[in-house]
Amino acid sequence: MRHAGHDIRIRQGVIEAIGLLTALPDERLIDARDCVVYPAWVNPHHYLFQSLLKGEPQGLNKSLTAWLSATPYRFRATFDEQTFRLAVRIGLIELLRSGCATVADHNYLYWPDMPFDPSDILFSEGEALGMRIVLCRGGATQGRTIEQDLPQALRPENFDHYMADIERLVGCYHDPRPTTLLHSAPGAQVREMARLARQLGIRLHSHLSETVDYLDAARDRFNMTPVQFCAEHDWLGDDVWFAHLVKLLPQQITLLGDSRTGIAHCPQSNGRLGRGIADLLALEQAGVPVSLGVDGAASNEAADMQSESHAAWLLQRARKGMFATPRYDGGTFEGGGDVAIIEDVVCWGSAGGAQILGLPQSGAVQVGMLADIAVYRLDDPRYFGLHDMAIGPADCGGRASLKALMINGRLIVENDHIPGLDLDAMRHQAISAVRTL
Ligand SMILES: [Zn+2]
Numbered sequence: 001m002r003h004a005g006h007d008i009r010i011r012q013g014v015i016e017a018i019g020l021l022t023a024l025p026d027e028r029l030i031d032a033r034d035c036v037v038y039p040a041w042v043n044p045h046h047y048l049f050q051s052l053l054k055g056e057p058q059g060l061n062k063s064l065t066a067w068l069s070a071t072p073y074r075f076r077a078t079f080d081e082q083t084f085r086l087a088v089r090i091g092l093i094e095l096l097r098s099g100c101a102t103v104a105d106h107n108y109l110y111w112p113d114m115p116f117d118p119s120d121i122l123f124s125e126g127e128a129l130g131m132r133i134v135l136c137r138g139g140a141t142q143g144r145t146i147e148q149d150l151p152q153a154l155r156p157e158n159f160d161h162y163m164a165d166i167e168r169l170v171g172c173y174h175d176p177r178p179t180t181l182l183h184s185a186p187g188a189q190v191r192e193m194a195r196l197a198r199q200l201g202i203r204l205h206s207h208l209s210e211t212v213d214y215l216d217a218a219r220d221r222f223n224m225t226p227v228q229f230c231a232e233h234d235w236l237g238d239d240v241w242f243a244h245l246v247k248l249l250p251q252q253i254t255l256l257g258d259s260r261t262g263i264a265h266c267p268q269s270n271g272r273l274g275r276g277i278a279d280l281l282a283l284e285q286a287g288v289p290v291s292l293g294v295d296g297a298a299s300n301e302a303a304d305m306q307s308e309s310h311a312a313w314l315l316q317r318a319r320k321g322m323f324a325t326p327r328y329d330g331g332t333f334e335g336g337g338d339v340a341i342i343e344d345v346v347c348w349g350s351a352g353g354a355q356i357l358g359l360p361q362s363g364a365v366q367v368g369m370l371a372d373i374a375v376y377r378l379d380d381p382r383y384f385g386l387h388d389m390a391i392g393p394a395d396c397g398g399r400a401s402l403k404a405l406m407i408n409g410r411l412i413v414e415n416d417h418i419p420g421l422d423l424d425a426m427r428h429q430a431i432s433a434v435r436t437l
Contacts, residue, residue: 002343002390003365008037010371013409018367030411032375035403036389038346039364040101040372041305042353044134045205045243045264045293048105048122049076049084051091052433053298064211064273069151071298075437076109076153081116083433088125090430091297096418098304098399099374101132101407104264104293104357106205106243108138108184110165111155119165123173130412132372134357136205137169140184159189163196170200181206182217182226187233194234203358204235205264208242210275215247227252236261241356243293245283246276253279257286262356265348267311268302269295277319280312280348281339291353292345309349309394316340342391349394371409376400 007021023029050072053059059071079087088105095103105122119135126133141159143150181190197204208214209226218226227248230236236255241262248256256263265278284290292312297303320336354363361370376393378400383392393400405413412418 001364001366008365008371008373010373010406010409013371015365015367015369015371015373018365030375030404032403034377036376036378036393036400037365038099038374038376038393039350039369040099040362040374040405040407041095041309041349042102042291042351042357042359042363043095043100043293043305043308043349044104044241044262044291044353044356045266045295046091046095046103046105046303047072047107047296047298048088048091048103049079049107049109049118050087050296050298051094051303052079052083052087052430052437053296054301056298059298062273064275065213067273067299072109072296073151073153077111077151078437081121083437084116084118085121085125086426086429086433088122089129090426091303092125092129092131093418093421093423093426094297094304095294096129096131096405096413097402097416098306099376099393099402099405100305101372101374101405102134102353102357102359102362103131104134104136104205106136106138106207108136108140109153110137110139110157110162111153112157112161119169119173129418130407130410132359132362132407135169135173137166138184138206139165141189142183142185144183159185163192166193166196166202167200170202174200174202176201181208181233181235182214182221182229187222187229190233190235198239204237204240206235206242207244209247209252210244210270210273212247215249225249225252227255230261231255231259238262238289239358241289241291243295244270244275244278246270246278248279248283253282253286253288256283256288260287260289262289262291262352264291264293264353264356265312266293266295266300266308267315268308269300271311271315272299272301277315279319280316281320289352289355290348291356292349293353304399305349306393306399307397309345310397312348313340313342313345313395342394345394371406373404373406375403375405377403 009017059067236259238260243264294303317336325331351363401416
Protein backbone atom coordinates (compact mmCIF):
# COMPACT_ATOMS: atom_id res chain seq x y z
CA MET A 1 0.00 0.00 0.00
CA ARG A 2 1.30 3.47 -0.87
CA HIS A 3 0.61 6.91 0.53
CA ALA A 4 1.64 9.98 -1.47
CA GLY A 5 3.02 13.16 -0.04
CA HIS A 6 1.23 13.48 3.30
CA ASP A 7 2.26 14.02 6.87
CA ILE A 8 2.70 11.49 9.64
CA ARG A 9 2.05 12.37 13.26
CA ILE A 10 3.79 10.28 15.91
CA ARG A 11 2.84 10.37 19.55
CA GLN A 12 4.16 8.15 22.34
CA GLY A 13 5.89 5.85 19.93
CA VAL A 14 2.83 5.17 17.81
CA ILE A 15 1.66 6.51 14.44
CA GLU A 16 -1.30 8.64 15.49
CA ALA A 17 -2.38 10.13 12.16
CA ILE A 18 -1.50 10.19 8.46
CA GLY A 19 -2.79 12.91 6.17
CA LEU A 20 -2.57 16.66 5.63
CA LEU A 21 -1.60 17.75 9.14
CA THR A 22 -0.42 20.97 10.74
CA ALA A 23 2.36 20.80 13.30
CA LEU A 24 1.31 21.69 16.83
CA PRO A 25 3.48 24.07 18.88
CA ASP A 26 5.01 21.30 21.02
CA GLU A 27 5.81 19.02 18.10
CA ARG A 28 9.17 18.40 16.53
CA LEU A 29 9.11 18.50 12.75
CA ILE A 30 11.18 16.30 10.44
CA ASP A 31 11.08 17.64 6.91
CA ALA A 32 10.78 14.60 4.66
CA ARG A 33 10.12 16.45 1.42
CA ASP A 34 11.84 14.68 -1.48
CA CYS A 35 12.36 11.67 0.75
CA VAL A 36 10.92 8.17 0.63
CA VAL A 37 9.37 6.76 3.80
CA TYR A 38 9.42 3.02 4.42
CA PRO A 39 8.38 0.84 7.30
CA ALA A 40 11.64 0.04 9.10
CA TRP A 41 12.95 -3.38 8.12
CA VAL A 42 12.57 -6.45 10.31
CA ASN A 43 15.41 -8.97 10.07
CA PRO A 44 14.43 -12.36 11.51
CA HIS A 45 17.70 -14.26 11.01
CA HIS A 46 21.20 -13.08 11.88
CA TYR A 47 24.40 -14.16 13.68
CA LEU A 48 25.74 -10.89 14.97
CA PHE A 49 29.02 -12.33 16.28
CA GLN A 50 30.00 -13.05 12.66
CA SER A 51 30.35 -9.33 11.99
CA LEU A 52 34.09 -9.74 12.63
CA LEU A 53 34.44 -12.75 10.31
CA LYS A 54 33.68 -11.16 6.95
CA GLY A 55 35.53 -12.58 3.97
CA GLU A 56 37.60 -14.89 6.18
CA PRO A 57 40.03 -16.44 3.66
CA GLN A 58 39.86 -20.10 4.74
CA GLY A 59 36.07 -20.16 4.32
CA LEU A 60 35.66 -17.74 1.43
CA ASN A 61 35.39 -20.26 -1.38
CA LYS A 62 33.70 -23.15 0.39
CA SER A 63 30.15 -24.54 0.56
CA LEU A 64 28.16 -24.73 3.77
CA THR A 65 29.67 -27.63 5.74
CA ALA A 66 33.29 -26.82 4.95
CA TRP A 67 32.65 -23.12 5.54
CA LEU A 68 31.11 -23.83 8.97
CA SER A 69 34.28 -25.63 10.09
CA ALA A 70 36.64 -23.13 8.48
CA THR A 71 35.04 -19.95 9.78
CA PRO A 72 32.33 -19.69 12.46
CA TYR A 73 33.09 -22.91 14.39
CA ARG A 74 36.83 -22.37 14.29
CA PHE A 75 36.64 -18.81 15.58
CA ARG A 76 33.68 -18.67 17.95
CA ALA A 77 35.39 -19.88 21.13
CA THR A 78 38.30 -17.48 20.55
CA PHE A 79 35.99 -14.46 21.01
CA ASP A 80 36.44 -12.84 24.39
CA GLU A 81 33.67 -10.73 25.85
CA GLN A 82 34.97 -7.49 24.39
CA THR A 83 35.34 -8.95 20.90
CA PHE A 84 31.86 -10.47 21.01
CA ARG A 85 30.43 -7.12 22.10
CA LEU A 86 32.23 -5.26 19.31
CA ALA A 87 30.96 -7.74 16.69
CA VAL A 88 27.39 -7.36 17.92
CA ARG A 89 27.69 -3.59 17.85
CA ILE A 90 29.09 -3.52 14.31
CA GLY A 91 26.28 -5.77 13.07
CA LEU A 92 23.57 -3.72 14.76
CA ILE A 93 24.95 -0.45 13.42
CA GLU A 94 25.16 -1.81 9.89
CA LEU A 95 21.51 -2.83 10.14
CA LEU A 96 20.42 0.48 11.68
CA ARG A 97 22.09 2.38 8.88
CA SER A 98 20.09 0.41 6.33
CA GLY A 99 16.84 1.39 8.07
CA CYS A 100 16.28 -1.74 10.16
CA ALA A 101 14.47 -1.60 13.53
CA THR A 102 14.29 -5.21 14.66
CA VAL A 103 16.72 -8.11 14.52
CA ALA A 104 16.38 -11.70 15.63
CA ASP A 105 19.80 -13.08 16.48
CA HIS A 106 20.12 -16.81 16.11
CA ASN A 107 22.72 -17.25 18.79
CA TYR A 108 23.21 -20.98 19.04
CA LEU A 109 26.79 -21.62 20.10
CA TYR A 110 26.71 -22.15 23.86
CA TRP A 111 28.99 -24.65 25.49
CA PRO A 112 29.79 -25.83 29.02
CA ASP A 113 31.68 -23.23 31.08
CA MET A 114 31.41 -20.38 28.61
CA PRO A 115 33.46 -17.47 29.96
CA PHE A 116 30.63 -14.89 29.53
CA ASP A 117 26.96 -14.81 28.73
CA PRO A 118 26.40 -13.78 25.09
CA SER A 119 22.62 -13.49 25.59
CA ASP A 120 23.03 -10.63 28.04
CA ILE A 121 25.45 -8.82 25.72
CA LEU A 122 22.99 -9.00 22.81
CA PHE A 123 20.24 -7.39 24.85
CA SER A 124 22.45 -4.74 26.41
CA GLU A 125 23.95 -3.68 23.06
CA GLY A 126 20.46 -3.55 21.52
CA GLU A 127 19.22 -1.42 24.37
CA ALA A 128 22.19 0.96 24.16
CA LEU A 129 21.45 1.59 20.47
CA GLY A 130 17.65 1.64 20.80
CA MET A 131 17.18 -1.39 18.57
CA ARG A 132 14.60 -4.12 19.13
CA ILE A 133 16.28 -7.49 19.78
CA VAL A 134 14.73 -10.93 19.51
CA LEU A 135 17.01 -13.64 20.87
CA CYS A 136 16.74 -17.11 19.36
CA ARG A 137 18.57 -18.98 22.09
CA GLY A 138 19.78 -22.03 20.22
CA GLY A 139 21.98 -24.80 21.45
CA ALA A 140 23.06 -28.37 20.95
CA THR A 141 22.66 -31.17 23.44
CA GLN A 142 24.46 -33.67 21.22
CA GLY A 143 27.42 -33.41 18.88
CA ARG A 144 27.83 -35.00 15.48
CA THR A 145 31.18 -36.56 16.36
CA ILE A 146 32.95 -37.53 19.58
CA GLU A 147 33.32 -34.63 21.91
CA GLN A 148 37.10 -34.22 22.08
CA ASP A 149 37.22 -33.93 18.27
CA LEU A 150 34.89 -30.96 18.32
CA PRO A 151 35.95 -27.33 18.45
CA GLN A 152 35.12 -25.92 21.87
CA ALA A 153 32.17 -23.93 20.55
CA LEU A 154 30.46 -27.16 19.43
CA ARG A 155 30.75 -29.08 22.70
CA PRO A 156 27.20 -30.02 23.65
CA GLU A 157 25.30 -28.55 26.56
CA ASN A 158 23.55 -30.52 29.23
CA PHE A 159 19.85 -30.73 28.28
CA ASP A 160 18.56 -29.69 31.71
CA HIS A 161 20.91 -26.70 31.71
CA TYR A 162 19.72 -25.71 28.25
CA MET A 163 16.05 -25.85 29.28
CA ALA A 164 16.75 -23.96 32.52
CA ASP A 165 18.59 -21.20 30.64
CA ILE A 166 15.62 -20.77 28.27
CA GLU A 167 13.38 -20.27 31.30
CA ARG A 168 15.86 -17.84 32.87
CA LEU A 169 16.09 -15.75 29.68
CA VAL A 170 12.32 -15.61 29.33
CA GLY A 171 12.17 -14.43 32.95
CA CYS A 172 14.80 -11.71 32.32
CA TYR A 173 13.99 -10.47 28.84
CA HIS A 174 10.77 -11.77 27.33
CA ASP A 175 8.28 -9.07 26.51
CA PRO A 176 4.97 -10.89 26.46
CA ARG A 177 3.32 -8.27 24.32
CA PRO A 178 3.39 -9.37 21.41
CA THR A 179 19.35 -24.73 15.47
CA THR A 180 19.78 -27.14 13.46
CA LEU A 181 16.99 -29.38 14.34
CA LEU A 182 18.16 -32.59 12.74
CA HIS A 183 21.64 -32.73 14.23
CA SER A 184 21.73 -30.85 17.50
CA ALA A 185 19.45 -32.77 19.84
CA PRO A 186 17.75 -36.17 20.01
CA GLY A 187 14.15 -36.24 18.77
CA ALA A 188 12.61 -36.63 22.22
CA GLN A 189 14.41 -33.48 23.39
CA VAL A 190 13.40 -31.57 20.25
CA ARG A 191 9.77 -32.31 21.11
CA GLU A 192 10.35 -31.25 24.76
CA MET A 193 11.82 -27.93 23.55
CA ALA A 194 8.68 -27.25 21.51
CA ARG A 195 6.53 -28.08 24.52
CA LEU A 196 8.48 -25.71 26.80
CA ALA A 197 8.41 -22.90 24.21
CA ARG A 198 4.63 -23.12 23.88
CA GLN A 199 4.23 -23.26 27.62
CA LEU A 200 6.37 -20.08 27.95
CA GLY A 201 4.65 -18.31 25.05
CA ILE A 202 7.80 -17.97 22.93
CA ARG A 203 8.43 -18.97 19.32
CA LEU A 204 10.58 -21.62 17.69
CA HIS A 205 13.33 -21.02 15.15
CA SER A 206 15.94 -23.16 13.43
CA HIS A 207 17.73 -23.62 10.13
CA LEU A 208 16.26 -26.15 7.78
CA SER A 209 17.05 -27.62 4.39
CA GLU A 210 19.84 -25.27 3.49
CA THR A 211 21.52 -27.89 1.34
CA VAL A 212 21.01 -31.44 0.04
CA ASP A 213 22.87 -32.59 3.16
CA TYR A 214 19.63 -32.09 5.13
CA LEU A 215 17.71 -34.31 2.72
CA ASP A 216 20.40 -37.01 2.88
CA ALA A 217 20.68 -36.88 6.67
CA ALA A 218 16.91 -37.03 7.24
CA ARG A 219 16.60 -39.95 4.80
CA ASP A 220 19.57 -41.85 6.33
CA ARG A 221 18.67 -41.37 9.96
CA PHE A 222 14.88 -41.14 10.01
CA ASN A 223 13.75 -42.29 6.57
CA MET A 224 11.80 -39.08 6.07
CA THR A 225 12.26 -35.52 4.79
CA PRO A 226 13.51 -32.72 7.06
CA VAL A 227 10.06 -31.11 7.15
CA GLN A 228 8.43 -34.45 8.03
CA PHE A 229 10.91 -34.73 10.91
CA CYS A 230 9.72 -31.32 12.12
CA ALA A 231 6.08 -32.35 11.78
CA GLU A 232 6.74 -35.53 13.79
CA HIS A 233 8.35 -33.49 16.59
CA ASP A 234 5.79 -30.66 16.88
CA TRP A 235 8.02 -28.12 15.13
CA LEU A 236 5.53 -26.81 12.56
CA GLY A 237 2.98 -24.05 13.06
CA ASP A 238 2.46 -20.30 12.87
CA ASP A 239 4.78 -19.91 15.90
CA VAL A 240 7.71 -21.52 14.03
CA TRP A 241 10.01 -20.06 11.37
CA PHE A 242 12.91 -21.63 9.56
CA ALA A 243 15.85 -19.94 7.90
CA HIS A 244 16.85 -20.90 4.35
CA LEU A 245 14.50 -23.72 3.16
CA VAL A 246 16.43 -23.83 -0.11
CA LYS A 247 16.16 -27.55 -0.87
CA LEU A 248 12.55 -28.67 -0.56
CA LEU A 249 10.49 -31.36 -2.23
CA PRO A 250 6.93 -30.40 -3.26
CA GLN A 251 5.28 -32.32 -0.39
CA GLN A 252 7.48 -30.42 2.09
CA ILE A 253 6.23 -27.10 0.70
CA THR A 254 2.64 -28.30 1.22
CA LEU A 255 3.35 -29.29 4.84
CA LEU A 256 4.93 -25.91 5.57
CA GLY A 257 2.09 -24.01 3.90
CA ASP A 258 -0.71 -25.97 5.54
CA SER A 259 0.81 -25.36 8.97
CA ARG A 260 1.60 -21.66 8.24
CA THR A 261 5.23 -22.21 9.21
CA GLY A 262 7.34 -19.21 8.16
CA ILE A 263 10.56 -18.74 6.20
CA ALA A 264 13.42 -16.32 6.77
CA HIS A 265 14.73 -16.14 3.21
CA CYS A 266 18.47 -15.28 3.13
CA PRO A 267 19.32 -14.91 -0.57
CA GLN A 268 22.78 -13.35 -0.19
CA SER A 269 24.14 -15.94 2.22
CA ASN A 270 22.51 -18.71 0.20
CA GLY A 271 24.32 -17.35 -2.84
CA ARG A 272 27.67 -16.87 -1.08
CA LEU A 273 27.66 -20.47 0.17
CA GLY A 274 26.34 -21.85 -3.11
CA ARG A 275 23.22 -23.32 -1.53
CA GLY A 276 20.82 -22.27 -4.27
CA ILE A 277 17.76 -20.01 -4.39
CA ALA A 278 14.71 -20.78 -2.25
CA ASP A 279 11.45 -20.99 -4.21
CA LEU A 280 9.68 -18.13 -2.43
CA LEU A 281 6.93 -17.97 -5.00
CA ALA A 282 5.89 -21.59 -4.45
CA LEU A 283 6.22 -21.20 -0.68
CA GLU A 284 4.13 -18.04 -0.62
CA GLN A 285 1.50 -19.61 -2.86
CA ALA A 286 1.31 -22.58 -0.49
CA GLY A 287 0.59 -20.21 2.41
CA VAL A 288 4.04 -19.88 4.00
CA PRO A 289 4.63 -16.44 5.62
CA VAL A 290 7.72 -14.94 3.96
CA SER A 291 10.38 -12.71 5.51
CA LEU A 292 13.93 -11.65 4.61
CA GLY A 293 16.97 -12.24 6.84
CA VAL A 294 20.62 -11.36 6.36
CA ASP A 295 22.08 -14.51 7.98
CA GLY A 296 25.54 -13.96 9.46
CA ALA A 297 28.13 -11.59 8.07
CA ALA A 298 30.66 -14.45 7.84
CA SER A 299 28.63 -15.67 4.85
CA ASN A 300 27.21 -12.33 3.74
CA GLU A 301 29.57 -9.41 3.46
CA ALA A 302 26.57 -7.11 2.89
CA ALA A 303 24.57 -7.92 6.01
CA ASP A 304 22.10 -5.06 5.71
CA MET A 305 18.44 -5.13 4.78
CA GLN A 306 18.63 -2.89 1.72
CA SER A 307 21.19 -5.17 0.08
CA GLU A 308 19.18 -8.22 1.09
CA SER A 309 15.92 -6.93 -0.36
CA HIS A 310 17.70 -6.00 -3.56
CA ALA A 311 19.12 -9.53 -3.85
CA ALA A 312 15.73 -11.11 -3.09
CA TRP A 313 14.14 -9.05 -5.84
CA LEU A 314 16.72 -10.01 -8.47
CA LEU A 315 17.15 -13.65 -7.54
CA GLN A 316 13.45 -14.59 -7.46
CA ARG A 317 13.15 -13.19 -10.97
CA ALA A 318 16.30 -14.97 -12.09
CA ARG A 319 15.06 -18.19 -10.53
CA LYS A 320 11.82 -18.13 -12.49
CA GLY A 321 13.74 -17.23 -15.64
CA MET A 322 15.94 -20.32 -15.19
CA PHE A 323 12.88 -22.49 -15.78
CA ALA A 324 11.78 -20.79 -19.00
CA THR A 325 11.95 -23.15 -21.98
CA PRO A 326 11.37 -22.52 -25.71
CA ARG A 327 7.79 -22.68 -26.94
CA TYR A 328 8.69 -25.56 -29.25
CA ASP A 329 9.66 -27.51 -26.15
CA GLY A 330 6.39 -26.78 -24.33
CA GLY A 331 7.45 -23.47 -22.77
CA THR A 332 4.68 -21.07 -21.73
CA PHE A 333 6.57 -17.99 -20.56
CA GLU A 334 9.63 -15.98 -21.54
CA GLY A 335 11.15 -15.07 -18.17
CA GLY A 336 10.68 -14.00 -14.56
CA GLY A 337 10.30 -10.23 -14.92
CA ASP A 338 6.71 -10.33 -13.70
CA VAL A 339 7.28 -11.79 -10.23
CA ALA A 340 8.62 -10.40 -6.94
CA ILE A 341 7.38 -6.86 -7.49
CA ILE A 342 9.04 -4.28 -5.24
CA GLU A 343 5.92 -3.87 -3.07
CA ASP A 344 6.07 -7.61 -2.30
CA VAL A 345 9.78 -7.45 -1.51
CA VAL A 346 9.35 -4.50 0.88
CA CYS A 347 6.45 -6.31 2.53
CA TRP A 348 8.55 -9.48 3.00
CA GLY A 349 11.31 -7.39 4.59
CA SER A 350 9.03 -5.50 6.98
CA ALA A 351 5.49 -6.75 7.72
CA GLY A 352 6.51 -10.33 6.84
CA GLY A 353 9.32 -10.35 9.40
CA ALA A 354 7.11 -8.71 12.02
CA GLN A 355 4.44 -11.36 11.54
CA ILE A 356 6.94 -14.19 11.86
CA LEU A 357 8.42 -12.72 15.04
CA GLY A 358 4.99 -12.12 16.57
CA LEU A 359 5.28 -8.31 16.46
CA PRO A 360 2.04 -7.40 14.70
CA GLN A 361 2.33 -3.72 15.68
CA SER A 362 5.54 -3.25 13.68
CA GLY A 363 6.32 -3.48 9.97
CA ALA A 364 3.85 -1.08 8.33
CA VAL A 365 3.35 2.69 8.13
CA GLN A 366 -0.27 2.79 9.27
CA VAL A 367 -2.25 4.57 11.96
CA GLY A 368 -2.06 2.65 15.23
CA MET A 369 1.22 0.91 14.37
CA LEU A 370 4.49 1.43 16.23
CA ALA A 371 6.47 4.29 14.72
CA ASP A 372 9.24 2.13 13.24
CA ILE A 373 9.97 4.29 10.22
CA ALA A 374 12.89 4.75 7.84
CA VAL A 375 13.11 8.04 5.93
CA TYR A 376 15.50 7.73 2.99
CA ARG A 377 17.01 10.72 1.23
CA LEU A 378 17.82 9.57 -2.29
CA ASP A 379 20.63 12.06 -2.87
CA ASP A 380 23.12 9.80 -4.63
CA PRO A 381 23.49 9.97 -8.44
CA ARG A 382 22.30 6.37 -8.44
CA TYR A 383 18.76 7.63 -7.85
CA PHE A 384 18.89 10.56 -10.29
CA GLY A 385 16.59 9.75 -13.19
CA LEU A 386 14.50 7.23 -11.31
CA HIS A 387 10.87 7.44 -12.49
CA ASP A 388 9.41 6.04 -9.30
CA MET A 389 11.37 7.26 -6.29
CA ALA A 390 9.38 5.02 -3.94
CA ILE A 391 11.07 1.87 -5.21
CA GLY A 392 14.60 3.31 -4.90
CA PRO A 393 15.63 2.01 -1.45
CA ALA A 394 14.90 -1.58 -2.48
CA ASP A 395 15.54 -1.80 -6.22
CA CYS A 396 18.64 0.34 -6.74
CA GLY A 397 21.02 -1.63 -4.52
CA GLY A 398 23.56 -0.09 -2.19
CA ARG A 399 22.67 1.98 0.83
CA ALA A 400 20.51 5.09 0.60
CA SER A 401 21.33 7.78 3.13
CA LEU A 402 18.91 8.04 6.02
CA LYS A 403 17.28 11.33 6.84
CA ALA A 404 15.84 9.59 9.88
CA LEU A 405 15.29 6.18 11.40
CA MET A 406 12.73 5.94 14.17
CA ILE A 407 12.17 2.93 16.38
CA ASN A 408 9.17 3.14 18.70
CA GLY A 409 9.02 6.79 17.66
CA ARG A 410 12.50 7.43 19.03
CA LEU A 411 14.97 9.02 16.64
CA ILE A 412 17.88 6.58 16.36
CA VAL A 413 19.58 7.72 13.14
CA GLU A 414 19.48 11.36 12.14
CA ASN A 415 20.94 12.74 8.92
CA ASP A 416 22.77 9.43 8.45
CA HIS A 417 24.42 9.76 11.83
CA ILE A 418 23.93 7.90 15.10
CA PRO A 419 24.45 10.46 17.88
CA GLY A 420 27.43 9.62 20.09
CA LEU A 421 28.83 7.04 17.69
CA ASP A 422 32.44 7.40 16.59
CA LEU A 423 32.57 5.28 13.42
CA ASP A 424 36.26 5.89 12.90
CA ALA A 425 37.12 4.63 16.39
CA MET A 426 34.97 1.55 15.76
CA ARG A 427 36.77 0.92 12.47
CA HIS A 428 40.10 0.85 14.31
CA GLN A 429 38.72 -1.49 16.98
CA ALA A 430 37.53 -3.82 14.22
CA ILE A 431 40.92 -3.83 12.50
CA SER A 432 42.61 -4.67 15.77
CA ALA A 433 40.05 -7.40 16.61
CA VAL A 434 40.47 -9.06 13.21
CA ARG A 435 44.24 -9.05 13.70
CA THR A 436 43.84 -10.71 17.12
CA LEU A 437 41.39 -13.34 15.82
ZN1 LIG B 1 21.52 -19.28 9.01
